[in-house]
Amino acid sequence: IFLVARSFDINRPGTKIENLKGGVLGGVLKKGKLKIGDEIEIKPGLSLKKxxxxxxxxxxxxILSLHKGMKSVKDVEPGVSISIETSLDPFLTKADSLTSCLVSTKNNLPEITYNLKVKYKLFDEVLGTSEHQKIEALKIKEMLMLNVNTTITVGVVEKIDKDKKEIELTLNIPVVALKKDNVGIARNLDRHWRLIGWGEIIQ
Incomplete structure (x- = not known):
């Protein structure tokens, strides 16, 4: 599983077609192994508006090539920042258009989802403020900002199980939800998103 933090077109204007490089993804390999020649899938992928x-x-x-810094490598292990040259048209990767996507070898990623079930834990106090502000309990229909891997999305709380400390949310931007992945939870306080807790994806 590779987390895409950047995506770009490394070709200079005026490059001849035969010298064009494929679209490049930059980020961190979270788990597994990637090597040159691997067939990969990128999700959620291309954003389309109709x-x-x-x-x-x-x-x-x-995967056409792999780079660790300026060094070309044949394969990579987890925990390393790398760039991946793909066979994609560089138009698809320019200007961070694929930032927040997940990459894996084919058929290993779940489908994207607009729904999340999270086991949560709230902090005692709001982070990022000078005042000691206690955190109130979560509410139905409340909007929360969630950070899932490299994806930032906003979710509306649909269900709360206070005994199990579980919430179900509907998202405005879909995510690739991997069980046991951590989620940062923020609330809008005085027109600023403030971190109030974290959670773990359970569904």
Missing amino acids: SNNQSYQTLNTK
């Missing part, structure tokens, strides 16, 4: 409808298209591509 009228008022937003949809996402999974991208399938191939």
Whole structure:
């Protein structure tokens, strides 16, 4: 599983077609192994807008080269910042257009989802303020900002189980939800998003 923090087109204007490099993804390998020649999938993928409808298209591509800093490598292990040159048209990766996506070898990622179930834990006090402000309990229909891997999305609380400390949310931006992944939870306080707790994806 590779977390995409950046995506870009490394070609200079005027580069001849035969010399064009494929789209590049930059980020961190979270787990598993990637090597040159691997067939990979990118999710949520390409963001498509039709009228008022937003949809996402999974991208399938191939690893053409791997780089650790300026050094070219044949494969990579977890915990390393790397860049991946793919066979994608560089137009698809320019200007961080694929930032927040997840990458894996084919058929290993779940489908994207607009719903999350999270086991949560709130802090005693709000972080990022000079005052000692106690954190109030979560409420139904409250909007929370969630940080899932490299994706930031806003979710509306639909259900709360206070005994089990579990919440179910509907998201405005879909995520690739991997069980046991950590989630940062923030609340809008005085027009600023403040971290109030964290959670773990259970569904």
